[in-house]
Amino acid sequence: xxxxxxxxxxxxxxxxxxxxxxxxxxxxxxxxxxxxxxxxxxxxxxxxxxxxxxxxxxxxxxxxxxxxxxxxxxxxxxxxxxxxxxxxxxxxxxxxxxxxxxxxxxxxxxxxxxxxxxxxxxxxxxxxxxxxxxxxxxxxxxxxxxxxxxxxxxxxxxxxxxxxxxxxxxxxxxxxxxxxxxxxxxxxxxxxxxxxxxxxxxxxxxxxxxxxxxxxxxxxxxxxxxxxxxxxxxxxxxxxxxxxxxxxxxxxxxxxxxxxxxx
Amino acid sequence: xxxxxxxxxxxxxxxxxxxxxxxxxxxxxxxxxxxxxxxxxxxxxxxxxxxxxxxxxxxxxxxxxxxxxxxxxxxxxxxxxxxxxxxxxxxxxxxxxxxxxxxxxxxxxxxxxxxxxxxxxxxxxxxxxxxxxxxxxxxxxxxxxxxxxxxxxxxxxxxxxxxxxxxxxxxxxxxxxxxxxxxxxxxxxxxxxxxxxxxxxxxxxxxxxxxxxxxxxxxxxxxxxxxxxxxxxxxxxxxxxxxxxxxxxxxxxxxxxxxxxxxxxxxxxxxxxxxxxxxxxxxxxxxxxxxxxxxxxxxxxxxxxxxxxxxxxxxxxxxxxxxxxxxxxxxxxxxxxxxxxxxxxxxxxxxxxxxxxxxxxxxxxxxxxxxxxxxxxxxxxxxxxxxxxxxxxxxxxxxxxxxxxxxxxxxxxxxxxxxxxxxxxxxxxxxxxxxxxxxxxxxxxx
Numbered sequence: 115x116x117x118x119x120x121x122x123x124x125x126x127x128x129x130x131x132x133x134x135x136x137x138x139x140x141x142x143x144x145x146x147x148x149x150x151x152x153x154x155x156x157x158x159x160x161x162x163x164x165x166x167x168x169x170x171x172x173x174x175x176x177x178x179x180x181x182x183x184x185x186x187x188x189x190x191x192x193x194x195x196x197x198x199x200x201x202x203x204x205x206x207x208x209x210x211x212x213x214x215x216x217x218x219x220x221x222x223x224x225x226x227x228x229x230x231x232x233x234x235x236x237x238x239x240x241x242x243x244x245x246x247x248x249x250x251x252x253x254x255x256x257x258x259x260x261x262x263x264x265x266x267x268x269x270x271x272x273x274x275x276x277x278x279x280x281x282x283x284x285x286x287x288x289x290x291x292x293x294x295x296x297x298x299x300x301x302x303x304x305x306x307x308x309x310x311x312x313x314x315x316x317x318x319x320x321x322x323x324x325x326x327x328x329x330x331x332x333x334x335x336x337x338x339x340x341x342x343x344x345x346x347x348x349x350x351x352x353x354x355x356x357x358x359x360x361x362x363x364x365x366x367x368x369x370x371x372x373x374x375x376x377x
Numbered sequence: 378x379x380x381x382x383x384x385x386x387x388x389x390x391x392x393x394x395x396x397x398x399x400x401x402x403x404x405x406x407x408x409x410x411x412x413x414x415x416x417x418x419x420x421x422x423x424x425x426x427x428x429x430x431x432x433x434x435x436x437x438x439x440x441x442x443x444x445x446x447x448x449x450x451x452x453x454x455x456x457x458x459x460x461x462x463x464x465x466x467x468x469x470x471x472x473x474x475x476x477x478x479x480x481x482x483x484x485x486x487x488x489x490x491x492x493x494x495x496x497x498x499x500x501x502x503x504x505x506x507x508x509x510x511x512x513x514x515x516x517x518x519x520x521x522x523x524x525x526x527x528x529x530x531x532x533x534x535x536x537x538x539x540x541x542x543x544x545x546x547x548x549x550x551x552x553x554x555x556x557x558x559x560x561x562x563x564x565x566x567x568x569x570x571x572x573x574x575x576x577x578x579x580x581x582x583x584x585x586x587x588x589x590x591x592x593x594x595x596x597x598x599x600x601x602x603x604x605x606x607x608x609x610x611x612x613x614x615x616x617x618x619x620x621x622x623x624x625x626x627x628x629x630x631x632x633x634x635x636x637x638x639x640x641x642x643x644x645x646x647x648x649x650x651x652x653x654x655x656x657x658x659x660x661x662x663x664x665x666x667x668x669x670x671x672x673x674x675x676x677x678x679x680x681x682x683x684x685x686x687x688x689x690x691x692x693x694x695x696x697x698x699x700x701x702x703x704x705x706x707x708x709x710x711x712x713x714x715x716x717x718x719x720x721x722x723x724x725x726x727x728x729x730x731x732x733x734x735x736x737x738x739x740x741x742x743x744x745x746x747x748x749x750x751x752x753x754x755x756x757x758x759x760x761x762x763x764x765x766x767x768x769x770x771x772x773x774x775x776x777x778x779x780x781x782x783x784x785x786x787x788x789x790x791x792x793x794x795x796x797x798x799x800x801x802x803x804x805x806x807x808x809x810x811x812x813x814x815x816x817x818x819x820x821x822x823x
């Protein structure tokens with residue numbers, strides 16, 4: 115594991131004995147009771163578990179939105195568990211790519227501006243970055259809609275903008291929270307195909323889901339129960355798309371865009 | 378990170394709700410315009426007051442005679458003389474070294490009529506007996522002809538000088554010069570030798586010196602007045618009868634310089650009250666002191682008006698805060714997204730501050746613009762009323778007709794900067810509240 119923040123470590127993330135307690139009025143809720151796992155670079159992990167299993171808590175910790183009560187979370191050479199609020203913001207801007215269930219695009223910004231937001235908070239907005247954002251929009255098939263507002267896009271299109279946004283800062287991993295939860299089955303396929311393509315290109319993806327169908331596309335599955343890891347294994351019969359299928363799906367998606375364009 | 382982009386973003390967010398932003402701006406701009414307007418009105422009022430006092434003459438001291446109230450049941454035969462006397466006037470003139478000159482004045486309410494048209498209704502006016510220096514001291518200028526001369530005084534001539542308004546009323550279609558004016562009550566004729574330029578009324582100062590309206594005056598040599606009318610005035614109205622005896626109604630004393638005025642006034646007061654310190658039939662008025670008082674009053678007026686205007690600005694600020702609090706709640710989700718994507722607390726604070734500052738700056742600018750055009754607005758409004766609602770115009774109080782607002786130059790930067798400060802102050806709390814939100818909670822917000 116490299117301690118340098120310049121080059122990416124072999125491990126995208128390393129979690130050791132992570133605990134999180136919430137103190138309510140009369141009792142302490144132990145949401146996570148010592149969770150440990152590594153996420154190597156290029157991995158595609160699905161985190162599953164019933165409600166109350168600590169899944170959301172783990173997601174918040176992985177996303178650096180919250181600090182653990184105990185244990186360590188190494189992201190690059192840095193232990194995120196010890197960081198200040200401002201430092202955590204910096205980490206979120208530079209090392210994590212968020213994809214949310216409800217897309218979470220900013221309404222008053224255009225497609226390309228939405229993609230740029232993490233760069234804006236890193237203070238790295240320039241002509242170069244605009245070019246990169248434009249390329250990413252093209253990569254997810256929205257090259258023709260750079261100036262559109264989120265409300266002018268369909269759910270699948272919005273989610274693709276969100277994925278482009280999650281890639282703009284070259285993150286250590288993409289953290290997808292029920293990324294297909296609001297989408298129909300066709301669009302779900304589309305997004306999962308996009309994820310696989312990104313993973314094939316070497317991107318690390320951590321995906322929280324409660325759908326087995328969706329989880330089946332990952333390489334590895336981690337199941338939580340009562341704040342502990344109960345299953346952590348490679349998926350043997352992983353569902354994958356062939357290169358042709360990916361081609362087909364993305365072409366269809368782009369065709370759908372074209373049709374919209376003409377309306 | 379208050380970059381250009383932050384500002385653009387802020388403006389975009391504001392334009393997302395144009396109506397809401399416009400109403401918020403309205404609150405601030407009324408406040409700013411209010412500050413400028415109220416201060417301009419205050420300045421206009423006090424300048425007008427100062428001008429009126431200055432018209433009395435800063436180097437003058439005025440002694441007025443005051444008629445004592447009629448004692449109930451007192452016999453009319455035991456009428457005593459009241460007011461400042463000719464002897465006192467001479468004493469002042471000859472014994473006080475700082476006195477430049479003294480102008481005697483004796484005023485009588487009279488009816489006038491043009492002798493060439495005796496069927497006309499007599500016009501109520503004021504007969505003023507005075508010396509030639511009167512014109513100089515009260516800054517009256519003859520528009521045509523001349524003022525009373527010392528020769529007129531010496532010969533007790535029956536000549537008169539009439540004020541512009543009275544001249545128009547008495548001689549609607551003729552040239553008044555060399556024409557006779559008839560006083561039906563005194564059965565006397567006077568020949569017009571001059572017509573004066575119009576002159577504004579002077580300030581009303583306390584009970585002793587009412588606002589002096591010079592528009593219906595006729596001036597005659599005081600010597601002529603004494604020779605023809607004496608010192609006794611008898612008024613007969615239906616069933617009532619009154620007598621009064623007085624030599625002078627006023628003397629105006631001109632002093633060498635304004636600096637000598639307070640000291641000289643003390644000496645004059647002492648001289649007049651030498652025998653009776655409790656004397657009630659005279660009043661010594663010092664315009665110089667009144668001017669000093671007026672300047673102090675001006676300051677108070679400014680503070681009071683400024684305070685009222687500041688309240689309206691604060692109300693505008695509360696409006697901003699109210700809107701921003703609503704906006705913050707409404708945009709909780711966006712705040713969560715921005716925090717998740719790497720926005721620091723300070724980024725969020727700045728983002729909302731930029732919006733409030735934009736609102737208050739725009740409101741401030743519009744307010745300043747509207748403030749600056751205020752004097753023209755007043756003129757325009759007056760003209761509109763005069764043209765389209767003449768009756769209403771006639772009923773307006775004098776102040777509404779004559780007041781000219783004077784923009785206080787300092788009020789413009791003052792009002793503007795207060796509006797910006799208020800924008801920041803009232804925007805700070807909502808902005809900090811936005812920044813304090815837990816990103817996890819904010820993201821979950823629907």
